Amino acid sequence: MSEEQTIQSELLGKFPCLQDKVRLQRARRVFAEAPSAQIGKVFDFAVRDMGFSILCAITGLDLGGELGVIYHLARDSGVVLNLTTAVSRDCPRLQSVVSYFPAAEIYERELIDLLGFEVQGLGPGPRYPLPDDWPAGQYPLRKDWQAPAEASLPQESEEKDV
Amino acid sequence: MSDAREFKIPIGPQHPALKEPTSFTVTLSGEKILQVGVRLGYNHRGIEKACENRSFIQSLYLIERVCGICSHSHSSCFVQAVEEIAGLQPPPRAVYIRTIVAELERIHSHLLWLGVAGHEVGFDTLLMYTWRDREIVMDLLAALTGNRVNYGMNTFGGVRRDISPEQKADILKAMDALEERTKYYISIATEETTLIKRLSGVGMLSHPDAIRLGAVGPTARASNVPRDIRKDDPYAAYDQVPFEVITNDHNDVYGRTLVRVGELMQSYKMIRHLLNNLPDGPIAVKAPRKMPAGEALSRYEAPRGENVHYVRANGSEKPERVKVRAPTLANVQAVAHMLKDRYLADLPIVVAAIDPCFSCTDRLIALSQGQSSQPGVITWAQLHDYSIQWHRKQGIDFGQLNKSFTCGELT
Amino acid sequence: MGLLQKAVQWSRIKSPWILHFNTGACNACDIEIIAALTPQYDLERFGVLLKGTPRHADVLLCSGPVTRQIKDRLLRIYEQMAEPKFVVAIGTCACSGGVFKGCYNVLAGIDSVLPVSVYVPGCPANPTAILDGVVKLLGSLESTE
Numbered sequence: 001m002s003e004e005q006t007i008q009s010e011l012l013g014k015f016p017c018l019q020d021k022v023r024l025q026r027a028r029r030v031f032a033e034a035p036s037a038q039i040g041k042v043f044d045f046a047v048r049d050m051g052f053s054i055l056c057a058i059t060g061l062d063l064g065g066e067l068g069v070i071y072h073l074a075r076d077s078g079v080v081l082n083l084t085t086a087v088s089r090d091c092p093r094l095q096s097v098v099s100y101f102p103a104a105e106i107y108e109r110e111l112i113d114l115l116g117f118e119v120q121g122l123g124p125g126p127r128y129p130l131p132d133d134w135p136a137g138q139y140p141l142r143k144d145w146q147a148p149a150e151a152s153l154p155q156e157s158e159e160k161d162v
Numbered sequence: 163m164s165d166a167r168e169f170k171i172p173i174g175p176q177h178p179a180l181k182e183p184t185s186f187t188v189t190l191s192g193e194k195i196l197q198v199g200v201r202l203g204y205n206h207r208g209i210e211k212a213c214e215n216r217s218f219i220q221s222l223y224l225i226e227r228v229c230g231i232c233s234h235s236h237s238s239c240f241v242q243a244v245e246e247i248a249g250l251q252p253p254p255r256a257v258y259i260r261t262i263v264a265e266l267e268r269i270h271s272h273l274l275w276l277g278v279a280g281h282e283v284g285f286d287t288l289l290m291y292t293w294r295d296r297e298i299v300m301d302l303l304a305a306l307t308g309n310r311v312n313y314g315m316n317t318f319g320g321v322r323r324d325i326s327p328e329q330k331a332d333i334l335k336a337m338d339a340l341e342e343r344t345k346y347y348i349s350i351a352t353e354e355t356t357l358i359k360r361l362s363g364v365g366m367l368s369h370p371d372a373i374r375l376g377a378v379g380p381t382a383r384a385s386n387v388p389r390d391i392r393k394d395d396p397y398a399a400y401d402q403v404p405f406e407v408i409t410n411d412h413n414d415v416y417g418r419t420l421v422r423v424g425e426l427m428q429s430y431k432m433i434r435h436l437l438n439n440l441p442d443g444p445i446a447v448k449a450p451r452k453m454p455a456g457e458a459l460s461r462y463e464a465p466r467g468e469n470v471h472y473v474r475a476n477g478s479e480k481p482e483r484v485k486v487r488a489p490t491l492a493n494v495q496a497v498a499h500m501l502k503d504r505y506l507a508d509l510p511i512v513v514a515a516i517d518p519c520f521s522c523t524d525r526l527i528a529l530s531q532g533q534s535s536q537p538g539v540i541t542w543a544q545l546h547d548y549s550i551q552w553h554r555k556q557g558i559d560f561g562q563l564n565k566s567f568t569c570g571e572l573t
Numbered sequence: 574m575g576l577l578q579k580a581v582q583w584s585r586i587k588s589p590w591i592l593h594f595n596t597g598a599c600n601a602c603d604i605e606i607i608a609a610l611t612p613q614y615d616l617e618r619f620g621v622l623l624k625g626t627p628r629h630a631d632v633l634l635c636s637g638p639v640t641r642q643i644k645d646r647l648l649r650i651y652e653q654m655a656e657p658k659f660v661v662a663i664g665t666c667a668c669s670g671g672v673f674k675g676c677y678n679v680l681a682g683i684d685s686v687l688p689v690s691v692y693v694p695g696c697p698a699n700p701t702a703i704l705d706g707v708v709k710l711l712g713s714l715e716s717t718e
Contacts, residue, residue, distance in 0.1 A: 025246075025458070026246065028395055029458075029459060031457070053373070054376070054389075055376060056459070056461065056468065056470045056487065057470045057472065057485065057487035059472045059483070059485040061474065061482075061483045061485075070472065072459055072470065072472065074395070074461075076389070076394065077394070078391075078394040078395035078396075080395070080459050080461070082457075082459055082472075101376060102374065102375055102376070102495055103375055103376035103492060103495045105495070106202075106491060106494065106495070107487075114210075126199065126201050127203075128202055128203055129202060129203035129206035129678075130203065130206065130678070131203065131640075131641045131642040131678075133641070134641075140208060140211050140677050140678075141210065141211055143214075147208065147211065147675060147676065147677035148677075203640075203642055204597055204640055204642045204643050205597050205598075205599075205640065206597075206640060206642070206678050207597060207638065207640060207673045207676050207678055207679050208673075208676035208677040208678040208679065209673075209676065211676070211677060212673070212675065212676045223672055224672050224673075227599045227601070227671075227672055227673075227696075228599060229599050229600060230598070230599040230600045230601020230602070230603075230604065230697060231600050231601070231604060233599075233601070274604065289611070290611055290612055293607075293608065293611040293612075293613075294611060294612050294613060297608075297611075297613045300608075309696075310605070310697075310699065311601040311604070311605065311697050312601055312696055312697065519600065526646070541625065541626070543625025543626060544625070544626075546625070547625070
C-alpha cells in the first residue's frame, strides 16, 4: 500500500464520517472533507497521531451557502493532507489551532479580516492584512463583495490590443 | 538607555489626530528588547481577490508580481497548481528550462541578500561587490527571458522561450565565473573575524523553536531543520538533479549566511547538470482557456523558503480561488522570538537575515521604554545608523578588515 | 529668480539628494533603484546621493501603487521635504497602478496622492530608465533658471 493509501485507510478507520470524503489526487496529495463538528478531532488526530507536523497555510473561501476553510498540513515525507470543512455563513465560527501551531495566528487573522470568520481561542492582536481604517463588516474575499474600482475596469473581451 | 544621550528618539512630527502605522513595535528596557510586535499589511494589494475577476493568464501576470525578487517562484508555483488541475503535462525540455530559471533566480536572490546583509552591518563594500556579480546573472536572465526581473517565462503547459546553444554557452561560462567569486565570499564569511563576530550569536533560533514556530528556508536550515521542498516534495526537474540540502547548527544569522553561500555553490552545479542534460523537444503543450473544476496545492522552494499556492477552478476561464502563502509570512513569528532579550542594535540584521519579502527600508518603528511609556517612532534608516554606531563601539568596524578585500579582476 | 535662490537651484541641479520610498510595491522597482546606485549604473556620478530622511531630500523616488495603509505616511514624508521638491514615479505601478489597478487596497499610482514631475515606466523600471528619468528631471530644473 502506498503512503497515501495508508493515510486514507487510517483516516477512514478512525473517522467513519469521512467515508467517500478522502481523495487521493496524486502522489503526495490527499484531500479530505470533514463535517465542522468533527474537524477539531480530525485535525488533532492528523497532527498528533499521523505526524503532520507542518502547517503550510490555511485557506478560507466563500462556497456560496457556507464559508469553507482548508488546513494544508504536511509531513516530512512530503505528503500534504488538505483538510476541508464548511461552516454556516451567518455564524462562521472556528476553533483556533494556535495551540498546535503558533504560526497559525497570522493565517487565522486573515480569515477574520478577509472573510469574516470568528476564530475562538485567538487572543487579542493586530489585524492582518487590512488597514485599521477599513470599514467594519466589509469582507473583500466574500463573493458578494466587489471593489468599487473593479467595476470600471474593461473586461478582457473589451480590450483592443492585448 | 545608556546610549540615549547620543541617540534621540524623535516623537513625531505627527498630527495628533493621525496615527501612522508602524511595522515594528519594540518595547525596551534600556537597550534591550523585551518584546517585538510585527505589524504587516503594507504590501497588501488584494491580489487574491483580483485573480477571481481575471482570466488565468491575467492572474498569472498578477501572481508574478507578488514579489519582484522571487517572481519566478510565484509564477511557477501558481502554474504548477493550474497544470495539475487541468491535467497538463509540460514537456521535459520546458520543465528543465523552468528549473534553470528557478536556480538562476535563487542565485540572484542570494547575492542580493549578501549585499543587503553587508549593508545592514555597515559592510558596504560587500554590497557593491555582490551586486556587481549579481549583474552577471541579471544579464543572463534578461537575455533568456527578455527582462531582468519579472521574467514572464512560464505559461500554462510549459515555458515561453527556449534556450539557444549560444545562451547555454554563456550560462556555463557565467557559472564558472560566479563559482570563483562565491568561493571568495565563502572565504570572507569563514575567515573575516569582524564579520563572524558581528553575525554570530545574533538572531538565535534553536532547533526546537524553529520547528515549533514553523520557520522555513535558510532560516530553518541554519537551525538544522533539513527541510527543502526541492528534496521533500519534488517539483519541476528536481528529482532528476543531484544536489545537497545545506544545513548547519549555528542557529544564528551567521549560520543563515553560510546556508545561502552554500546554496549558491549548489545552484551553480545544478544549472550545469540541467544544461548538459537538457532534453530535446517542444517547450509547451497547448493549454485550454477554461480550466476544469478542481483544486490543487502547490509547493515550491523559493530562495526565502517554502512558497505555497492553493488554486481552485470552477470550469470557467477565471479562478474560483487563489491563495498565496509567501515564505516570509512563515518566518515572521520566528523573528519576533529571535529579538527577545536582544539589543535593539541587532534588529536590522536579524530582520534582514530572514530575507524578508517586504520593503523594510521605509518602515516606521515604534519604541517604548517599558510597557507603560508612550512610544516614539523612528525610521528604519535611523535604526540602521544607530545599529552601526552601537556596534562600532563594541569594536565592529568594517572599515578595518583583517582580510584584504581585493580579489583580482572581475570578468 | 534672486541670487540666493539661483545658488540653491544650482546646487540642487549639481547634487540632488534623493529619498527612496516604497508605497506597496513588489520590490522589483526598489531593487532596480538600488542597482542604479551600484557601480554598473552608478547614479552617484551625477552627484545624486541617497538620503535616509525626508528633511534632506530634494527628490522623492517612489515605487508602488500606493496601498491604503501607506498613503498617510507617503503624504507625511512629502510634507517633511523642504521646497523645492520633486517626485519621480518609478515603475508602471507608481505611474498608474499597473496590474494592481482596480485592486481594493490600492489607490492606483503616486499621482493619486502627490504631484509627480517625472514618470519612469517599466515593470520593473530598468536602471538605465531610472537614470534617464533622474537626468531628465535635472535637465528640466536647469531650464527653469
